[in-house]
Amino acid sequence: MAGQSDPHISLFSAEEVEFMAEDELIEIVPNMRMDPLNFICGDFGPFLPQIASQVPLWLAVALKKRGKCAIRPPQWMSVENLTRVLEGERESQGAFQVLPFHYVEISRLLFDHAREDIPDMYMVRSLIEDIRDVRIHKVETSLEKFSGTSAVKIPNLSAMEVNIIRPFVGRALQAFYKHDNPEKIPDVDRASSAQTRAANNEPRRQLRR
Amino acid sequence: MASGAGDWSAEQIDDYETLISTTDVELLKRAWRNEKASPEILPFEEALVKRAKEQIQLMEETVDDFAESGHDPLIASLYQMDLDRAQFLLRSYLRVRLQKIEKFMFHIWKMDTYRNRLSIEEEKFTERCIRDIGKHLEETVLSKLPDNYRSVLKQSIISEEDDMVPEPQLDTFIVAKCERATRPLYLDGSRQSASFDSRNDHFQMVPGDLCILRYRPFQEELMSGNISLV
Incomplete structure (x- = not known):
């Protein structure tokens, strides 16, 4: 993003965000029989042909790659729901529509590996891309409204979006905090810091948009 | 097991169920996320790491058995994937902590609160690092500086504190998710946005909230598990 002084990459790499998303449960329909799997991360199965079962996303993708199952796209990934979400995003200026925390990663993995299991795949993909664009744009415009706070609620943001804005927003808020509270910076001269503390209590001029 | 469930309140049963249904992998993932996002080093999750190591070792043996006995290669590869994921979490957790130690080794060594958080x-490791770095700095640089400037910890002998020691920046902003309701918190009189109640200086999170916060006021909430970092 523009405005970063050093090419500081985000805290988590995109792969790590995807790694966290891969533990989300998703429904598969196996086409073979398999005994229960007793993993460190949990127990899954037994798997019977044509009987739906809930497994973590990484397992679903692995089975799908080996041709052992079909993946059922989650409820929220229907054209109907996504169209509604997109309208909602476009209408409301400040609020974000409710989407699964890992919707970006989940949809990407399904597009890459389970294309044929998604009805109207091209429509779904273009809807999700539009939704992402609107949301990121909304985040960027709402950044102008932050002015020297210690905490901001960001309901319904998703994991990937959080990871993208984190470096910039983190440093911006930190700069605001530092400038609002110069007495927090270790100061040898006590007198001058007492004066700045008094000056802080005046109402602040609203930042120009 | 919950045989005496009749004696428990609804909240206790809820907590208990969350406790037994949260796998070690989930807990390790949360510890890893918290450690990565936090500017300071967090208490070492000794019990969790021990359990995770045991489970991983057990699984490694199982997978080896599969490979030798010629078990279905599909199943063997799936178990291997699960094993890889768990190993990655454990290794990354330990590595992130080592990175932080390397960055702040003198500070951690000085402050008991941090020293107690190490395994x-x-x-x-910290002790050896300090010894090696100290020796390296002395041999390459400090011995060649004028007499009053030879300390590793202080800029010069007239410094009041150890001002050559970097400290973790606790005022960084982090993104946190609320797991359990937090106590109302004062935010040190700093300005608050219109998003929450400005009648009193309180800020409170309910489960499911996602926020960008300054780290310092929320340290305790993080330690107690009320919030987790994202």
Whole structure:
């Protein structure tokens, strides 16, 4: 993003965000029989042909790659729901529509590996891309409204979006905090810091948009 | 097991169920996320790491058995994937902590609160690091500086504090998710946005909230598990 002084990459790499998303449960329909799997991360199965079962996303993708199952796209990934979400995003200026925390990663993995299991795949993909664009744009415009706070609620943001804005927003808020509270910076001269503390209590001029 | 469930309140049963249904992998993932996002080093999850190591070792043996006995290669590869994921979490958790130790080793060594957060091996590591860095700096640079400037910890002998020691920046902003309701918190009189109640200086999170916060006021909430970092 523009405005970063050093090419500081985000805290988590995109792969790590995807790694966290891969533990989300998703429904598969196996086409073979398999005994229960007793993993460190949990127990899954037994798997019977044509009987739906809930497994973590990484397992679903692995089975799908080996041709052992079909993946059922989650409820929220229907054209109907996504169209509604997109309208909602476009209408409301400040609020974000409710989407699964890992919707970006989940949809990407399904597009890459389970294309044929998604009805109207091209429509779904273009809807999700539009939704992402609107949301990121909304985040960027709402950044102008932050002015020297210690905490901001960001309901319904998703994991990937959080990871993208984190470096910039983190440093911006930190700069605001530092400038609002110069007495927090270790100061040898006590007198001058007492004066700045008094000056802080005046109402602040609203930042120009 | 919950045989005496009739004696428990609804909240206790809820907590208990969350406790037994949260796998070690989930807990390790949360510890890893918290450690990565936090500017300071967090208490070492000794019990969790021990359990995770045991489970991983058990699984490694199982997978080896599969490979030797010629078990279905599909199943073997799936178990291997699960094993890889768990190993990655454990290794990354330990590595992130080592990175933080390397960055702040003198500060951690000085402050008891931080020193108590290390595992035994990490303490040994810190000690060796300090010794090696100290020796390296002395041999390459400090011995060649004028007499009053030879300390590793202080800029010069007239410094009041150890001002050559970097400290973790606790005022960084982090993104946190609320797991359990937090106590109302004062935010040190700093300005608040219109998003929450400005009648009193309180800020409170309910489960499911996602926020960008300054780290310092929320340290305790993080330690108690009320919030987790994202």
